[in-house]
Amino acid sequence: MGEPLNDLRIGVIGAGAISGQYSRTLARLPHLPITSIADLNPERAQTLAAAHPGARTETVGQLLAADDVDLVLNLTVPAGHGEIALAALAAGKHVYGEKPLALTLDEGRKVLQVAADQGLRVGCAPDTVLGTGIQTARSLLDAGRIGTPVAATAFMTTPGHERWHPDPEFLYRPGGGPLLDMGPYYLTSLVHLLGPVATVTGVCARPTSSRVIGSGPRAGTAFGVEVDTHVTGILVHESGAVSTLMISFDVWAARLPRIEVYGSNGSLSVPDPNRFDGDVAIFTVEDQQWQTVPPSAGYVEGGRGIGITDLAQALAAKTPHRVSGDLALHVLDVMETLLRAAQEGRTLPISTPCERPPGIESLLTDW
The missing domain is CATH 3.40.50.720 (NAD(P)-binding Rossmann-like Domain)
Known part of the structure; x- marks a missing residue:
């Protein structure tokens, strides 16, 4: 490299x-x-x-x-x-x-x-944002391919991790729940794509008070639910773009995009932010059809831990690393404030400063 x-x-x-x-x-x-x-x-x-x-x-x-x-x-x-x-x-x-x-x-x-x-x-974590999926999407945004970003949607739906996780209780206790468990993938990606968040509004629900372990030696064991398991939020980014977020452990099936970004000149389909790769597709006013875009940026065949090599390179170069504590704190602030906004029934500001991390401008194969 x-x-x-x-x-x-x-x-x-x-x-x-x-x-x-x-x-x-x-x-x-x-x-x-x-x-x-x-x-x-x-x-x-x-x-x-x-x-x-x-x-x-x-x-x-x-x-x-x-x-x-x-x-x-x-x-x-x-x-x-x-x-x-x-x-x-x-x-x-x-x-x-x-x-x-x-x-x-x-x-x-x-x-x-x-x-x-x-x-x-x-x-x-997550360092999935450094993979070819999110970074290719970001490169298209930065090149102005869909014009000025206006809005985005981000959906993560599942009936719950207890179906496959042998010890899932921690996911339903403080510090867990769908927002704190899966939200970081989507929110970190939205910050990489659209920049930091300024305000949030939210609504939350907890439809059930208990869950049952579905696999492993403790299958059939019931346990209590201590956190909300369905979260919807409206995020206003400092750029003015508005993101709609839904993160849920209460949905059996859905036909929803993972992340889409809507601009003044088109739309962008972004792959699963819990993965390092995936197809990116773009729709522009000029072409009037969806087209899959080949990977053009990010760590090729990345896996969990590439954020550490990014940190090591930045440490040697005395530059900021991309999946930083400041970014993680901002995402934590968005999640905590969203839950509080839902509880209080009002829009609340985000207090933590955060810079949009630098993008990766090419495909990185030798890492």
Whole structure:
């Protein structure tokens, strides 16, 4: 790629279901070796370590104290994101974590303040926005192919993750729910495409008080629902564009686009933001038909963890990284404020400043 690389030795805290996807990506990146792994379940930690020669398993305290850990990859459940991030920063480590950045906006602000005081970097998923799907769509927007963006729609619908997840309770507790679990993919993409959000209005619902685990050894077990499971929001971006968002764990079937952007000269169909690829299609006033656009920008065949290599390159070049703590805090602010706006029945402002991240201008194959 011709970009400077900064070798970062990685300590992984949390070896649950998502760790396998990070593991496969990091195994392709010799400048980002996993050296240490900590998990409450030693067997899970050992399984992950087996895929990375030289990696060891140890306690969280030992990992944070290790001299050969430069960055902590925080893959704990949402309730632990802020706590682990603060502990890692206190130990002098950079942090890259799963979404959301923290359980609350106040906790997220504290994470970024500590990082700034220590001169350390904070990165946060989703990094799917760096793939060819979102980046190709963004390149078309930036080239003015559909004119001035006027509005967007973003829909994520499912009957609930408990159908396939063997331990889904955390998804229905504070820090979970469809908005905090799946919303970051859609909101982060909307910020990359249309820029930061200025105000939000929302409506929420919780149709059921309990759910039933559908797979694994605990199949058939009922558990309580502590958060709203259907969320609709209206977002007004600083650019003036208006996005309509619907994120739900209560829809059995739908024929809705993932993300569409509507401009003064056409429309843009954006693929699933939970993936790194997918077809981008464009409709323009001149052509009067939908046309699929070949990938033109972004990490080719990307996987979870490419945000860390983006961070490493930015660290070496002394430039901002694209999936930054500031962006994650802004998205957390949008989600928390949207839920509060729904509760209070009014439109509320977003208080966190955020720059639209720089785009990727070409296809990146050697990463």
